[in-house]
Amino acid sequence: MEQMNELKRKVLELLKEDARRTPALMATLLGAEEEDVKTAIAQMEQEHVIVKYATVVNWDKVDDERVTALIEVQITPERGRGFEGIAERIYLYPQVKSVYLMSGAYDLLVEVEGRNLREVANFVSEKLSPIDSVLSTKTNFTLKKYKQDGIIFEDHEEDNRLMISP
Amino acid sequence: MITNKTQLAGEQSKSMTSYLSPLVQQIQPSGIRRFFDMAAGSKDIISLGVGEPDFKTPWHVREACVYSLERGFTGYTSNAGMPELREGIANYLHTRFNLDYDPANQIIATIGGSEAIDLALRALISPGDEILIPEPCYISYSPITSIGGGVPVGIETFGKDRFKLTAEGLEAKITPRSKILILCYPSNPTGAIMSREDWEPIAKVVEKHDLIVISDEIYAELTYGSNHVSFASLPGMMDRTILVSGFSKAFAMTGWRLGYACGHPDLIAAMLKIHQYTVMCAPSMGQVAALEALTNGMEEKDRMVDSYNQRRRLIVKGLRDAGLECHEPQGAFYAFPSIAGTGLTSDEFAQRLLREFRVAAVPGSVFGLGGEGYLRCSYATSVSQLNEALERIGAFVALLKKEKEIKA
Ligand SMILES: Cc1ncc(COP(=O)(O)O)c(C=O)c1O
Numbered sequence: 001m002e003q004m005n006e007l008k009r010k011v012l013e014l015l016k017e018d019a020r021r022t023p024a025l026m027a028t029l030l031g032a033e034e035e036d037v038k039t040a041i042a043q044m045e046q047e048h049v050i051v052k053y054a055t056v057v058n059w060d061k062v063d064d065e066r067v068t069a070l071i072e073v074q075i076t077p078e079r080g081r082g083f084e085g086i087a088e089r090i091y092l093y094p095q096v097k098s099v100y101l102m103s104g105a106y107d108l109l110v111e112v113e114g115r116n117l118r119e120v121a122n123f124v125s126e127k128l129s130p131i132d133s134v135l136s137t138k139t140n141f142t143l144k145k146y147k148q149d150g151i152i153f154e155d156h157e158e159d160n161r162l163m164i165s166p
Numbered sequence: 167m168i169t170n171k172t173q174l175a176g177e178q179s180k181s182m183t184s185y186l187s188p189l190v191q192q193i194q195p196s197g198i199r200r201f202f203d204m205a206a207g208s209k210d211i212i213s214l215g216v217g218e219p220d221f222k223t224p225w226h227v228r229e230a231c232v233y234s235l236e237r238g239f240t241g242y243t244s245n246a247g248m249p250e251l252r253e254g255i256a257n258y259l260h261t262r263f264n265l266d267y268d269p270a271n272q273i274i275a276t277i278g279g280s281e282a283i284d285l286a287l288r289a290l291i292s293p294g295d296e297i298l299i300p301e302p303c304y305i306s307y308s309p310i311t312s313i314g315g316g317v318p319v320g321i322e323t324f325g326k327d328r329f330k331l332t333a334e335g336l337e338a339k340i341t342p343r344s345k346i347l348i349l350c351y352p353s354n355p356t357g358a359i360m361s362r363e364d365w366e367p368i369a370k371v372v373e374k375h376d377l378i379v380i381s382d383e384i385y386a387e388l389t390y391g392s393n394h395v396s397f398a399s400l401p402g403m404m405d406r407t408i409l410v411s412g413f414s415k416a417f418a419m420t421g422w423r424l425g426y427a428c429g430h431p432d433l434i435a436a437m438l439k440i441h442q443y444t445v446m447c448a449p450s451m452g453q454v455a456a457l458e459a460l461t462n463g464m465e466e467k468d469r470m471v472d473s474y475n476q477r478r479r480l481i482v483k484g485l486r487d488a489g490l491e492c493h494e495p496q497g498a499f500y501a502f503p504s505i506a507g508t509g510l511t512s513d514e515f516a517q518r519l520l521r522e523f524r525v526a527a528v529p530g531s532v533f534g535l536g537g538e539g540y541l542r543c544s545y546a547t548s549v550s551q552l553n554e555a556l557e558r559i560g561a562f563v564a565l566l567k568k569e570k571e572i573k574a
Binding site: 018021025028029030031157159161162163164165166 | 196198201202205206208211213215216217218220222304305306354476477479480483526528547548549550553
């Protein structure tokens with residue numbers, strides 16, 4: 001059991017680096033059996049530990065206009081359900097990329113993506129603000145993404161070692 | 167005298183070698199250099215020829231150095247190195263390898279492990295002394311010995327012994343002029359390590375023949391499966407051993423040029439004499455960075471070692487799948503497969519692998535006795551690059567097999 005947990009943790013780390021690694025490769029890297037790696041992955045997929053295999057894209061390099069905003073939202077919690085119901089109302093919109101419950105000056109941080117500024121502004125004024133329990137919103141547009149999920153977009157730390165060294 | 171020199175400068179074509187010290191003249195250029203020249207400039211080559219980590223120095227180490235520069239820490243330090251650093255090294259050696267050195271007079275910070283090796287040899291050698299060097303080994307020992315006026319005596323170690331030094335092998339090479347034994351475990355290029363049981367008979371021979379040992383333990387942190395046993399930690403060996411190490415490999419700090427030597431106060435004092443007149447002190451920036459690495463760097467180091475270990479498994483399996491015999495390296499970051507079965511010399515093999523399949527690796531022959539028939543492959547490179555290189559090696563070995571069949 002303990003061993004399986006350790007294997008799962010290591011598999012997760014390898015997949016976070018590169019989701020396209022095969023079970024065979026990971027088994028070799030970890031000195032484990034391929035069958036055990038497959039089992040670990042299957043279990044984690046089943047348990048939703050692994051939610052999805054996604055690709056980190058630097059959209060700035062793609063000729064495809066889109067803007068992202070991080071919106072700070074203050075809300076009145078609902079009796080009995082707290083923030084859950086409102087969070088759900090918000091995250092079900094397809095424009096919404098992520099929603100976090102925060103401590104501090106506001107309650108929810110909502111990441112919204114649209115094709116242009118107007119689309120995002122419309123979403124805030126027509127969908128988000130009118131929700132009854134939403135007290136206030138503050139929209140911050142992102143100008144440039146430097147790093148996401150631990151991945152630096154313009155990594156300057158290339159391998160510049162000599163080809164052969166002692 | 168001055169006119170003489172000016173005249174000479176004008177005559178570019180005249181050979182100047184007659185002016186050189188005979189000790190320097192007899193030194194051959196390193197075999198690694200030739201491969202470097204062959205590989206240099208090409209972009210599509212995958213290199214397994216690199217003797218340094220593929221990680222950048224951990225950020226907190228770089229940051230600590232930058233901050234110290236901002237505060238103007240840019241002067242000489244004391245000759246033996248910053249007291250805090252020497253203390254840090256002493257604590258580190260105590261916790262990691264059970265060694266006790268007095269930072270006041272038994273530790274000296276040097277310009278890489280390289281300077282430490284040079285200092286030790288220069289402090290010890292009288293002309294004609296024989297220096298015992300188990301081979302295949304790091305390429306510098308023998309030339310530095312010669313420059314210092316000593317006589318290098320190679321001791322061949324063998325794949326069947328997993329390239330460990332044996333007491334018999336050592337004793338067979340001892341003469342009345344033998345004085346120093348240079349040890350390098352974990353080994354560059356073979357990845358061999360030595361256990362306490364392996365060491366004990368060696369220590370007996372060292373004692374019996376009254377040898378001094380220079381123990382290059384720069385790869386001590388990079389072992390997989392068992393912990394490094396420092397030669398100086400064996401009973402009676404502390405005073406006979408000069409421990410050489412550094413920060414290049416364990417903390418990915420090759421360019422900082424920081425290493426150290428530890429040993430008996432008399433020996434360290436002698437080395438310090440040379441050090442203070444030749445270089446004054448190790449670079450102050452490197453010393454600050456090294457202290458930060460020792461103080462807060464163990465977690466990052468463990469992460470790097472984990473990663474080398476994963477890639478070690480990958481390369482050993484990959485080389486074996488490609489049809490090359492390969493023992494399991496237990497330390498450092500080199501695999502040392504045998505290419506003897508292909509019918510090529512290691513030099514031919516490495517040259518063709520580079521030219522035809524764009525993979526750079528170092529022929530075993532450059533590492534001295536026992537290296538012929540092997541290839542040094544560094545696995546300090548990314549998993550995807552390793553995978554690609556292994557595929558190319560597989561294709562090359564398959565091609566060689568076909569060529570052989572056609573000839574037969
Ligand atoms: C066995 C061995 N000793 C010493 C060194 C030199 O290291 P440093 O960078 O500390 O001078 C190396 C570097 O490749 C090495 O492999």
